[in-house]
Amino acid sequence: MEILVLIIPLVTSLLFWLSNNKKVLHYINIAGSALLLLLAVSVTGRFIMQGLDSLIFLSDLFYFDYLNLFMLDTIVIVSFLVSVYAVGYLNEEFEHGLIDIRKLKLYYSLTHVFIFTMVLVVSTQNLGLMWIAIEATTLASVFLVGFHNNKNAIEAAWKYIIICSVGIALALLGIVLLYISTVGLFGDPHNSLSWVFLYENALLLQGSVLKISFIFVLAGFGTKVGLVPMHTWLPDAHSQAPSPISALLSGVLLNSAMYGIIRVLVIINKNLGSNVYTGRMMMAIGLLSIAAAALFILPQKDYKRLLAYSSIEHMGIIAFALGIFSPLAVYGALFHMLNHAFTKSMLFLCTGNIFLKYKTREISKITGVLKILPVTGVVFLLGIFAIAGMPPFSVFASELNIIIASFEAGHYYQGAAFIILLALVFAGITSSMLKMFFANNVSEQVIHGEVNKSGTIVVVIMLCIIAVTGLYLPEQIGAFLSSAAAIVSGGM
Numbered sequence: 001m002e003i004l005v006l007i008i009p010l011v012t013s014l015l016f017w018l019s020n021n022k023k024v025l026h027y028i029n030i031a032g033s034a035l036l037l038l039l040a041v042s043v044t045g046r047f048i049m050q051g052l053d054s055l056i057f058l059s060d061l062f063y064f065d066y067l068n069l070f071m072l073d074t075i076v077i078v079s080f081l082v083s084v085y086a087v088g089y090l091n092e093e094f095e096h097g098l099i100d101i102r103k104l105k106l107y108y109s110l111t112h113v114f115i116f117t118m119v120l121v122v123s124t125q126n127l128g129l130m131w132i133a134i135e136a137t138t139l140a141s142v143f144l145v146g147f148h149n150n151k152n153a154i155e156a157a158w159k160y161i162i163i164c165s166v167g168i169a170l171a172l173l174g175i176v177l178l179y180i181s182t183v184g185l186f187g188d189p190h191n192s193l194s195w196v197f198l199y200e201n202a203l204l205l206q207g208s209v210l211k212i213s214f215i216f217v218l219a220g221f222g223t224k225v226g227l228v229p230m231h232t233w234l235p236d237a238h239s240q241a242p243s244p245i246s247a248l249l250s251g252v253l254l255n256s257a258m259y260g261i262i263r264v265l266v267i268i269n270k271n272l273g274s275n276v277y278t279g280r281m282m283m284a285i286g287l288l289s290i291a292a293a294a295l296f297i298l299p300q301k302d303y304k305r306l307l308a309y310s311s312i313e314h315m316g317i318i319a320f321a322l323g324i325f326s327p328l329a330v331y332g333a334l335f336h337m338l339n340h341a342f343t344k345s346m347l348f349l350c351t352g353n354i355f356l357k358y359k360t361r362e363i364s365k366i367t368g369v370l371k372i373l374p375v376t377g378v379v380f381l382l383g384i385f386a387i388a389g390m391p392p393f394s395v396f397a398s399e400l401n402i403i404i405a406s407f408e409a410g411h412y413y414q415g416a417a418f419i420i421l422l423a424l425v426f427a428g429i430t431s432s433m434l435k436m437f438f439a440n441n442v443s444e445q446v447i448h449g450e451v452n453k454s455g456t457i458v459v460v461i462m463l464c465i466i467a468v469t470g471l472y473l474p475e476q477i478g479a480f481l482s483s484a485a486a487i488v489s490g491g492m
Helices: 004-018 022-049 066-095 101-123 127-145 151-180 195-200 207-225 234-240 243-272 276-297 303-324 327-358 374-387 394-408 412-433 453-471 475-489
Strands: 055-057 062-064
Touching (some): 004 101, 022 101, 066 327, 066 453, 127 207, 127 243, 151 234, 207 243, 207 276, 234 303, 243 327, 276 303, 276 412, 303 327, 327 394, 327 475, 374 394, 374 412, 374 453, 394 453
Antiparallel strands (some): 055 062
């Protein structure tokens, strides 16, 4: 049954080409996403109920444990909510003549292929196949970034594929070096790229080669994550893509690439016997990413680009936590990946409603959002405070875990710098975007009322999720997160 998580999105992507009826296309989209969600929840439930530690299928190529089930569930839940939102969003674009049936079919088909590639990333235990899947995420999503075929969108798409392809080539070199570190140690080359096998035999690997391998993996996959200084594709791609795609790019794609770093990081740390080597690099690049985001957020005039730089900040937060590598820090990193997935996806979906209403992404041209879009405006306003780390939302909870972990581990200066940078980002986001909500000089040409009613319900649901989990994390979810964190920190 597990193999169906890979089959369903592929089959769904093909079904769109069997009909030219707009409603049928919408139904296929929602049905495919819902079926994938139900299957992922079913696999996770069976995994927990049977007390499994791992589940291997298809000749050991594919593998589930608590860590990649956590990643899988995050991807499919966010993808389902985005798919529901996309129906109303695309209807609005269709009615305004921005897309036709062919473009609608292309959008849906590529989106489900994109979802398939992310599911593939987190479902395989073979590092070579994982590298192929991460590269495939770029190929599947680049046409979605340039979906509207205007000058800026095409430029962003080219920038995206060129920079990420260079980065993924560096990651390939890192994986090749990881393979070289096993040469002569194992009789069966089939296992030489198996994450489970490499982790179990990490102490036998050649440490000097592994150190070099990690540098290339961090630079390569870090490009896809959007870590500074390999981040330059991200603001353009996130701002030019349709808002549902921006939500997937920021909410789950970045996490998928970070997952690749995590799998290699764990092997290196076990081989070296500590996280000192990797930790210094991860903490440094994490703080650098947060600092760069704080700097670049201030002059932004495009609200989607501003949110894109916020994504760079939050990937930096996760990298910083993984650099600390204590059990609490790893738990905080995974919890933050979950929180960022829902919060940033929600914000990008809100920007879709705002764009449909105001027809612009310039912050200075948008006023009175709370008056024009009362529900979307409230969700977006609260979401800005949430992503900036204000209580009682879940981002605050995970950031607090990371801050405590930093000081508990004795990283006092780094922890202090972390807090200061978070405060600067908060000041930058709020000072730039609050003017959109409260101004009274609203243009009479802007019609009051929500657009995309089903999409508005989706963002409200996402707001409820991040509000509830910020105040109370259900015991089952907390235990699931703890089990995933134990795999990363060495508690397999």
